[in-house]
Amino acid sequence: MAKIPVTVLVTGAAGQIGDAIVPMIARGIMLGPDQPVILHLLDIEQAAESLHGIRMELTDAALPLLKGVVATTDVVEACKDVNIAVMLGGSPRKEITLRKHMLSTNVSIYKAQALALEEHAAADCKVLVVANPANTNALILKQFAPSIPKKNITCLTRLDHNRALGQIADRLKIHISDIKNVIIWGNHSTTQYPDVNHVTFTTRNGERPVREHVADDHWGHGFPWECILMVLMGFHLALFTLFLLNVRKGNGQLCRGSRLMSSRGQ
Numbered sequence: 001m002a003k004i005p006v007t008v009l010v011t012g013a014a015g016q017i018g019d020a021i022v023p024m025i026a027r028g029i030m031l032g033p034d035q036p037v038i039l040h041l042l043d044i045e046q047a048a049e050s051l052h053g054i055r056m057e058l059t060d061a062a063l064p065l066l067k068g069v070v071a072t073t074d075v076v077e078a079c080k081d082v083n084i085a086v087m088l089g090g091s092p093r094k095e096i097t098l099r100k101h102m103l104s105t106n107v108s109i110y111k112a113q114a115l116a117l118e119e120h121a122a123a124d125c126k127v128l129v130v131a132n133p134a135n136t137n138a139l140i141l142k143q144f145a146p147s148i149p150k151k152n153i154t155c156l157t158r159l160d161h162n163r164a165l166g167q168i169a170d171r172l173k174i175h176i177s178d179i180k181n182v183i184i185w186g187n188h189s190t191t192q193y194p195d196v197n198h199v200t201f202t203t204r205n206g207e208r209p210v211r212e213h214v215a216d217d218h219w220g221h222g223f224p225w226e227c228i229l230m231v232l233m234g235f236h237l238a239l240f241t242l243f244l245l246n247v248r249k250g251n252g253q254l255c256r257g258s259r260l261m262s263s264r265g266q
């Protein structure tokens with residue numbers, strides 16, 4: 001028997017991440033190949049044309065699992081009967097800002113959207129907050145949508161763990177599947193502590209501690225500020241300071257410029 005469609009809200013659907021994940025949700029990548037979906041796409045007036053374009057692309061694709069699309073700039077219409085909300089809407093971080101600098105803009109957006117979800121979404125709605133500061137936005141959402149069970153509200157912070165894995169793999173020229181015991185303490189901000197103290201990686205001779213290995217080689221040459229850090233702090237400490245900074249701030253994105261500031265495709 002065919003399953004009942006699940007209504008999925010994507011806020012900020014016309015943005016970079018929305019553009020990438022909306023077709024994935026419509027193709028069953030999020031909920032499975034036999035789960036029909038109805039998509040509710042929300043964005044602001046300034047993005048209405050892009051939103052319309054996304055809707056037209058979904059129509060053109062004639063996706064078998066897609067049972068309906070509501071593309072709107074009206075938060076109440078967007079939140080009606082929603083079972084799952086993926087919250088991307090908000091301002092992204094620019095090159096010189098930190099995630100906490102997005103508080104004033106994004107928190108007011110999350111308050112309004114929480115009130116609409118509280119009133120119009122399904123009682124057992126599940127919410128994933130992505131827009132930054134993701135953990136604070138999730139907290140605001142919980143405060144202003146008290147009838148949504150707390151355990152149903154989460155925010156995306158796995159990126160920090162993946163980023164740490166990627167940095168270590170890149171550094172040691174190994175695959176991420178060979179790395180164990182990365183820990184991220186704290187939240188998705190510059191106050192987090194990506195902890196490599198217990199990290200090991202697989203070698204032909206068994207498990208080796210990462211800290212022991214990186215102390216031996218010559219990483220960091222060619223970047224003047226890294227060399228300065230190394231002189232000031234000593235090689236080993238500087239190495240891990242750079243690792244901390246890279247994971248906390250997502251420096252790869254800083255290199256790619258403000259248009260690609262957030263992590264589309266990561």
Ligand SMILES: NC(=O)c1ccc[n+]([C@@H]2O[C@H](COP(=O)([O-])OP(=O)(O)OC[C@H]3O[C@@H](n4cnc5c(N)ncnc54)[C@H](O)[C@@H]3O)[C@@H](O)[C@H]2O)c1
Nearest residue numbers: 012014015016017043089090092130131132134159262263
């Ligand atoms: N938590 C994480 O790991 C993580 C990873 C990547 C990106 N992010 C965050 O996700 C968010 C989206 O990233 P992006 O690259 O798609 O940004 P983007 O700027 O390309 O897209 C954001 C979209 O939100 C829309 N928007 C703004 N205000 C809105 C509102 N009130 N209601 C509905 N939509 C609104 C914008 O018009 C835009 O289309 C950013 O806040 C970014 O910092 C978080």
Ligand SMILES: O=C(O)C[C@H](O)C(=O)O
Nearest residue numbers: 093132250253261262263
């Ligand atoms: O840092 C950002 O603003 C986007 C995302 O949260 C990231 O860590 O890459």
